[in-house]
Amino acid sequence: MTDIVNKTYKNIKSMRIRGALDIAISASNTLGKVVTSDAKNTTQLLRIIKRAGKKLKSARPTAISLPNAVNYILYIADKNGHLELDEFRRKLLGDIDKFIDEQKSALDRIAEIGSNLIEEDDLILTHCNSDTVDTLIKRAWDDGKKVEVICTETRPRYQGHITARELSSYGIPTTLIVDSAAHLVMKELKIDKVIVGADTIYASGDMINKIGTSQIAICAKELDIDFIVAVESIKFSPQSLLGSRVEIEERDPSEVIKPGKLPRVKILNPAFDITHADYIDVFVTEFGVIPPEAVYSLLREKFGWELEI
Numbered sequence: 001m002t003d004i005v006n007k008t009y010k011n012i013k014s015m016r017i018r019g020a021l022d023i024a025i026s027a028s029n030t031l032g033k034v035v036t037s038d039a040k041n042t043t044q045l046l047r048i049i050k051r052a053g054k055k056l057k058s059a060r061p062t063a064i065s066l067p068n069a070v071n072y073i074l075y076i077a078d079k080n081g082h083l084e085l086d087e088f089r090r091k092l093l094g095d096i097d098k099f100i101d102e103q104k105s106a107l108d109r110i111a112e113i114g115s116n117l118i119e120e121d122d123l124i125l126t127h128c129n130s131d132t133v134d135t136l137i138k139r140a141w142d143d144g145k146k147v148e149v150i151c152t153e154t155r156p157r158y159q160g161h162i163t164a165r166e167l168s169s170y171g172i173p174t175t176l177i178v179d180s181a182a183h184l185v186m187k188e189l190k191i192d193k194v195i196v197g198a199d200t201i202y203a204s205g206d207m208i209n210k211i212g213t214s215q216i217a218i219c220a221k222e223l224d225i226d227f228i229v230a231v232e233s234i235k236f237s238p239q240s241l242l243g244s245r246v247e248i249e250e251r252d253p254s255e256v257i258k259p260g261k262l263p264r265v266k267i268l269n270p271a272f273d274i275t276h277a278d279y280i281d282v283f284v285t286e287f288g289v290i291p292p293e294a295v296y297s298l299l300r301e302k303f304g305w306e307l308e309i
Contacts, residue, residue, distance in 0.1 A: 004033050005052045012059035012066070015157070019131050020199050020235050021107065024069035025100055027056045031073050032096045035089055042081055042088045049077050061247040062208060062272050064200040064237045068303075072099060106232045106286035107132055111139040114195075114230050114284040118145055122192040125150040125185070128210035129159035130197025132230045134166050136284070137195070141172050148173040150191065154210055155179055156255045156269065179212050183219045194220045198231040202240040203299050205277030205292025207231075208248070211270050217279035230284045236295065238303035248272050 008030040011017040017026045034052045039045035053070040060066055076095045080088055110132055118124070118140040124147055126133050140147055149167050151174060154160035160176065168174040177185055185191065194216060200208040207229055220227040237246065253259070253267035277292035290298060 004030055005055055009055055009059045012056070018159075019129070020063045020065040020197070021103060021131060021232060023060065023063055024065040024234055025103055027066055028069050028073060028096055028100050028103075030056065031070065032093055035092050035096070039085065042083060042085050045085065045088065046077055046081055050074060060249065062199055062249045063235075064208075064246060065232070065234045068234050068236075068238070069099070069103075103232065103234060106234070107135055109286040110230055110232065110284055111135040113286075113289060114228070115140040115143055115145075117226075117228060117282075117284065117289070118147060118193070120145050120147075122147045123150065123189060124148070125152070125182070125191045125194045125216070126163060127152045127160070127182075127194075127196050127213055127216055128154040129162040129166075130230065132197050132232065133195050134163060136230050137167060137172065138170055141170065148175070150175050150177060150185055150189070152177055152179045152182055152212065152216075154212065159210065182212075182216050186216075186219050186223055186225060191220075191223075191225050193226045193228060195228045195230060198229050198235055199272060200246050201229075201231060201236045201283065201295055202245075203237070203296045204240070205280060205283075205295045207275050207277075207280065207283075208246065208272045209275060211273050214273045214275040214279070217275045221279050226281050227279060228282055228284060229280055233285050233287060233298065233302055236299050236303070238299055241296070241299055241303075248274075 008026055012023055017023055031049060031052060034049055037048050039048060053074050057067045057070050073096060077092055080091050083091060114136040126149060137149060149172055151160045151164040153176060164174050164176045196209055196213055198207045198209045217227050249271040251269045251271045253269050256267050256269050280292050282289050282291055
């Protein structure tokens, strides 16, 4: 069972498994497999599950969906720790399956809600790759709205190429630009909306997303362009209610430049940045469209189990 956990850990850390929702579902599925581990009793199995959860949570420090998913499963496990081993396994596996189904349905619900914010002939700019954003735009297209999309490359890992490929293969007119062209394109082509995903949402309404997002948000504010964040509630940080901040992941410099090519130059490769709430118009969640000011209330309502409030 250790091999299964280590494999998922490595796949998340190396970004073979990427996207906050996919990370959460993968970790949940792995914990589901851990539940079937050999154990003499419930207490022993709980220890095994908790060790696996701790390992999985350490894979990516910034994507809050990972600890949220693991912590929820550990919470359910602790809650049912009084059950006999077979009943404990049956109950926990059922709860994990239900949790995964809820995450998948959240994606469809956000697409349904968010597509209503898109208008005919909208020119949309997006950054990085988000299954949530892709699904939302496809839903608007299926509804007959003839939109066009501008995708940034999103260096250094070029996740924007994934978005461009995904949307263009769906038949949606798509243009790829270098990241540094964002302001020019937003101004000259008169972008109607910016729609991005997110990795973490703080109680303050600030959000963490792929590096470069905050610059695009500032440009959108200056140009009076709507800046919309499509995000599942699992990406909201309950611990931010208590003042906790997540670590901004610093990735290997080799993603930016080949080792040794500039031997006397220090390479910084932060994977994410923070966009302040002032630059965000709305969040589209599975519970509806909310302004940044409403995040605090949503967190208290949906994550009271973790904070015991």
